[in-house]
Amino acid sequence: MAESKKSQNKDINNLDKRIEAIEEILAAAAGGDFSAEIPIVMEEADVLTSVETGINILISDLGDEVVQSNKRADQLQEKLDLIKKQRQAIEELSTPIIKMWDKVLVLPLIGTLDTRRSQKLTESLLTEIALTQSKVTILDITGVPTVDSAVANHLLKTVASVKLLGAECVVTGIRPEVAQTIVHLGVDLTGVETLSNLSEGLKWAFNRLNMRIVEEE
Amino acid sequence: MTTLQIKEEADIVRVRSTARSIARGIGFGLVDQTRISTAVSELARNIYVYAREGEVLIEELSNPRHGIRITFTDKGPGIEDIELAEKDGWSSSGSMGKGLPGAKRLMDSMEILSKPGEGTTIIVAKWLPE
Amino acid sequence: METDAIPILKLKDFLIVSIQTDLHDRMAEHLQYDILKRISQTEAKGVLIDISALEMVDSFIGRTLADTARMASTLDAEIIIVGMQPAVAITLVELGLSLGGVQTAINLDEGYDLLEKQLENRYFDDAESEKDDQSEAADDNSAD
Numbered sequence: 461m462a463e464s465k466k467s468q469n470k471d472i473n474n475l476d477k478r479i480e481a482i483e484e485i486l487a488a489a490a491g492g493d494f495s496a497e498i499p500i501v502m503e504e505a506d507v508l509t510s511v512e513t514g515i516n517i518l519i520s521d522l523g524d525e526v527v528q529s530n531k532r533a534d535q536l537q538e539k540l541d542l543i544k545k546q547r548q549a550i551e552e553l554s555t556p557i558i559k560m561w562d563k564v565l566v567l568p569l570i571g572t573l574d575t576r577r578s579q580k581l582t583e584s585l586l587t588e589i590a591l592t593q594s595k596v597t598i599l600d601i602t603g604v605p606t607v608d609s610a611v612a613n614h615l616l617k618t619v620a621s622v623k624l625l626g627a628e629c630v631v632t633g634i635r636p637e638v639a640q641t642i643v644h645l646g647v648d649l650t651g652v653e654t655l656s657n658l659s660e661g662l663k664w665a666f667n668r669l670n671m672r673i674v675e676e677e
Numbered sequence: 678m679t680t681l682q683i684k685e686e687a688d689i690v691r692v693r694s695t696a697r698s699i700a701r702g703i704g705f706g707l708v709d710q711t712r713i714s715t716a717v718s719e720l721a722r723n724i725y726v727y728a729r730e731g732e733v734l735i736e737e738l739s740n741p742r743h744g745i746r747i748t749f750t751d752k753g754p755g756i757e758d759i760e761l762a763e764k765d766g767w768s769s770s771g772s773m774g775k776g777l778p779g780a781k782r783l784m785d786s787m788e789i790l791s792k793p794g795e796g797t798t799i800i801v802a803k804w805l806p807e
Numbered sequence: 808m809e810t811d812a813i814p815i816l817k818l819k820d821f822l823i824v825s826i827q828t829d830l831h832d833r834m835a836e837h838l839q840y841d842i843l844k845r846i847s848q849t850e851a852k853g854v855l856i857d858i859s860a861l862e863m864v865d866s867f868i869g870r871t872l873a874d875t876a877r878m879a880s881t882l883d884a885e886i887i888i889v890g891m892q893p894a895v896a897i898t899l900v901e902l903g904l905s906l907g908g909v910q911t912a913i914n915l916d917e918g919y920d921l922l923e924k925q926l927e928n929r930y931f932d933d934a935e936s937e938k939d940d941q942s943e944a945a946d947d948n949s950a951d
């Protein structure tokens with residue numbers, strides 16, 4: 461009797477320690493550390509051992525899973541960065557300067573216009589004007605999502621430098637909401653020719669070149 | 678490193694064309710060369726107009742990035758209110774007040790150190806685009 | 808300090824100036840005076856100033872050009888700045904000078920056409936403001 465009581469006491473002591481160990485491990489896991497394990501003595505296996513083993517497996521799996529998901533998050537971030545870079549590249553590439561007619565150039569602006577991009581655009585537009593000795597330039601901003609005061613200032617600078625070169629400039633494709641923000645922001649567009657759409661711009665260009673579009677009879 | 682003196686009006690032209698050719702040598706493109714020589718012309722003229730004479734130091738920078746730094750020094754009257762002088766359209770001489778703010782826009786950085794009665798030092802820099 | 812004068816050529820009703828060297832300040836001021844003097848001597852109705860060789864226009868040159876244009880128009884002559892280089896135009900705008908009110912043309916041909924058209928329009932407008940029944944005759948004249 462005495463001996464069995466003693467062994468039971470020992471078991472209860474052990475139980476406290478083992479539960480303590482489980483708690484520690486769970487706390488560590490909650491804190492993001494999945495490396496620790498509950499020590500298991502297989503020779504003395506009892507009911508609790510299977511629970512302990514189960515927790516160990518669970519935590520080790522959880523650890524693997526977290527590593528995996530971090531990896532995936534990193535990969536996703538890499539892909540997002542790549543997409544961002546590609547979008548910038550596409551924006552830069554996707555601004556062709558179109559020779560619409562003899563002495564008429566069209567610059568269809570697409571995407572956001574920051575200082576760097578708008579400087580580059582202005583530079584290539586002016587170079588093209590000088591090269592083709594064009595008289596009229598149409599800046600179409602249908603593809604510009606938002607025109608805040610910074611973007612409007614970039615546009616004004618582009619228009620001013622085109623004029624200095626001796627070419628005329630018209631801005632087309634101003635959407636209603638863009639017109640609203642331009643006025644709300646107090647951007648002064650006097651002195652800048654604006655027209656609703658590209659085809660109006662083209663008519664204006666022909667007019668400036670003393671040309672008329674005539675329908676055949 | 679090149680040092681040039683400003684003593685007469687023709688020096689303005691000499692300084693700006695030297696700055697342009699150094700900028701070209703560093704590898705700046707045509708538009709940047711024009712921006713740099715124009716900013717230099719403005720700051721050199723300010724020395725000639727307000728301080729009569731002074732000195733211009735042109736340096737190539739390679740650390741941390743490639744670029745050009747130009748330092749304008751004079752022992753003229755100095756600038757009373759630097760913040761005001763940097764404002765677009767402010768001029769003490771009835772001119773357009775475009776020189777300082779314009780030079781600042783054309784360069785990547787501009788620093789003005791000035792004490793009334795002692796003189797003015799203006800340092801501008803521009804980096805080579807990557 | 809000697810300044811070599813920039814030649815001013817006369818072609819029919821107009822003057823043609825081609826700036827071939829980097830302009831220093833006094834040279835720009837001289838040129839302004841020379842142009843105005845020639846306008847009043849020759850009664851030229853327009854001036855083409857070719858700046859295609861200018862690698863830089865700073866606030867002084869820009870202002871001198873703009874002033875000259877305003878002064879010329881009080882002498883009844885229009886000034887057209889011709890052939891500004893792209894890099895110069897970009898820099899001028901960033902400097903804060905867009906030379907508002909100054910007429911520009913991409914090349915001499917276009918500048919000349921512009922002056923001729925303005926000259927025609929001027930005679931046409933003058934005639935129209937006089938008498939309605941005479942305006943058609945005046946229109947015919949101006950087409951010569």
Ligand SMILES: Nc1ncnc2c1ncn2[C@@H]1O[C@H](COP(=O)(O)OP(=O)(O)OP(=O)(O)O)[C@@H](O)[C@H]1O
Nearest residue numbers: 723727755762768769770772773774775776777797
């Ligand atoms: N080196 C200098 N020494 C003393 N004062 C200066 C100096 N440079 C600039 N200033 C002062 O700063 C003001 C602004 O200079 P800024 O070059 O912008 O305009 P500005 O010379 O008056 O006109 P602009 O350059 O358009 O002809 C000047 O009017 C002058 O009072």
Ligand SMILES: [Mg+2]
Nearest residue numbers: 719723776777
């Ligand atoms: Mg100045």
